[in-house]
Amino acid sequence: MIRFETVSKQYPGGTTAVDRLRLEAPSGQITVLVGPSGCGKTTTLRMVNRMIEPTSGSIWLDDQDTARLDEAALRRGIGYVIQHAGLFPHRTVVDNVGTVPRLLGWDRRKTEKRSMELLERVGLDLAFAKRYPSQLSGGQQQRVGVARALAADPPIMLMDEPFSAVDPIVREQLQDEFLRLQADLDKTILFVTHDIDEAIKLGDQVAVLRVGGVLAQVADPAYLLAHPADDFVADFVGRDRGYRALGFHEAPPLPLSPEPTIGLGATPAEARAASLDGWLLVVDEDRHPLGWVEPDRLSAPIDRQTLHRGGTVAAAGGPLRNVLDAALSSPARRGVLVNASGVFVGTVRAHQVLTAIEQTRRPEAGTAERQPEDAR
Numbered sequence: 001m002i003r004f005e006t007v008s009k010q011y012p013g014g015t016t017a018v019d020r021l022r023l024e025a026p027s028g029q030i031t032v033l034v035g036p037s038g039c040g041k042t043t044t045l046r047m048v049n050r051m052i053e054p055t056s057g058s059i060w061l062d063d064q065d066t067a068r069l070d071e072a073a074l075r076r077g078i079g080y081v082i083q084h085a086g087l088f089p090h091r092t093v094v095d096n097v098g099t100v101p102r103l104l105g106w107d108r109r110k111t112e113k114r115s116m117e118l119l120e121r122v123g124l125d126l127a128f129a130k131r132y133p134s135q136l137s138g139g140q141q142q143r144v145g146v147a148r149a150l151a152a153d154p155p156i157m158l159m160d161e162p163f164s165a166v167d168p169i170v171r172e173q174l175q176d177e178f179l180r181l182q183a184d185l186d187k188t189i190l191f192v193t194h195d196i197d198e199a200i201k202l203g204d205q206v207a208v209l210r211v212g213g214v215l216a217q218v219a220d221p222a223y224l225l226a227h228p229a230d231d232f233v234a235d236f237v238g239r240d241r242g243y244r245a246l247g248f249h250e251a252p253p254l255p256l257s258p259e260p261t262i263g264l265g266a267t268p269a270e271a272r273a274a275s276l277d278g279w280l281l282v283v284d285e286d287r288h289p290l291g292w293v294e295p296d297r298l299s300a301p302i303d304r305q306t307l308h309r310g311g312t313v314a315a316a317g318g319p320l321r322n323v324l325d326a327a328l329s330s331p332a333r334r335g336v337l338v339n340a341s342g343v344f345v346g347t348v349r350a351h352q353v354l355t356a357i358e359q360t361r362r363p364e365a366g367t368a369e370r371q372p373e374d375a376r
């Protein structure tokens with residue numbers, strides 16, 4: 001656990017970067033600090049490993065006051081990942097990862113073995129191990145940065161906008177892999193971002209800061225979206241927060257419609273005969289959905305080129321947000337649902353998803369409405 005006890009930081013010149021912060025980051029969980037630029041996120045993070053000393057207050061790791069710990073020993077027990085990875089340019093990838101183990105006096109073989117294991121774990125091809133950072137893409141460098149921070153297996157990780165500088169698609173991959181990694185590792189993580197979507201996706205707990213270093217609210221993501229504490233938080237989590245909150249509600253059983261399907265290689269005539277309304281779903285031999293075709297526009301047997309791939313596929317029973325997105329993004333206006341093995345189970349229309357959303361809300365709204373009826 002990392003605990004901030006009324007911690008403040010004033011920089012020379014009078015800026016209050018952090019103002020009487022009280023916050024606890026529980027062990028084995030991801031606590032995200034989120035807020036606009038300049039609200040004191042980096043300062044907060046760097047006070048934990050004492051790269052910055054607080055002006056007042058104290059920071060505890062379990063029952064130890066960090067101010068009383070040896071700085072070098074403190075830092076070796078804390079993994080630190082920053083934007084642009086901060087790799088040593090003149091060291092190979094594998095040597096970068098082995099930085100802390102070497103400082104700890106591990107021998108070369110053990111260090112290299114550990115480094116290779118970690119590169120594999122963060123999803124980097126081992127062919128990159130002997131290259132230099134500049135020969136890697138931004139996303140690959142971030143993976144190396146994460147591997148380096150994990151090398152000595154520190155219980156605590158500090159991550160300062162580690163995925164902010166890569167493009168959105170790579171960022172999403174890095175986030176997904178980070179969550180998978182954390183599911184195994186159970187580190188105590190303090191993660192900084194200015195991106196509320198990232199905070200909501202990654203955080204077990206989200207702390208929203210405002211400029212001046214004031215903590216506006218701490219809550220789990222679903223609570224934060226549903227009950228922002230004030231206008232600042234409401235504004236920061238955004239107008240589409242209702243839609244985002246759907247990500248936390250699993251879809252109830254939906255009225256799935258059966259849907260004719262066809263395989264690759266079918267002729268235009270076969271497709272026209274099978275189609276209900278101008279669209280037809282194409283599946284592979286295992287009934288995994290591949291995409292939609294418009295039979296009337298086919299001039300040759302169906303192949304992968306003719307497929308409309310627009311439209312996401314959602315898991316039946318998965319988050320309502322994904323199910324609604326599948327319905328809204330489908331060219332046929334019917335969302336494609338699959339089971340846990342990716343096998344097609346049926347389609348659903350947006351209005352049916354909206355009805356389901358209404359129903360998930362009813363228990364709260366219903367109680368007040370039902371009372372007069374019951375009294376009658």
Ligand SMILES: Nc1ncnc2c1ncn2[C@@H]1O[C@H](COP(=O)(O)OP(=O)(O)O)[C@@H](O)[C@H]1O
Pocket residue numbers: 011012013015016017035036037038039040041042043044
């Ligand atoms: N070394 C410094 N000296 C003076 N002011 C600083 C220093 N570092 C940061 N600040 C100021 O402290 C505030 C918080 O900065 P920072 O912690 O970097 O915020 P964030 O990471 O949320 O963008 C900002 O107003 C910034 O300009």
Ligand SMILES: [Mg+2]
Pocket residue numbers: 041042043
């Ligand atoms: Mg910062």
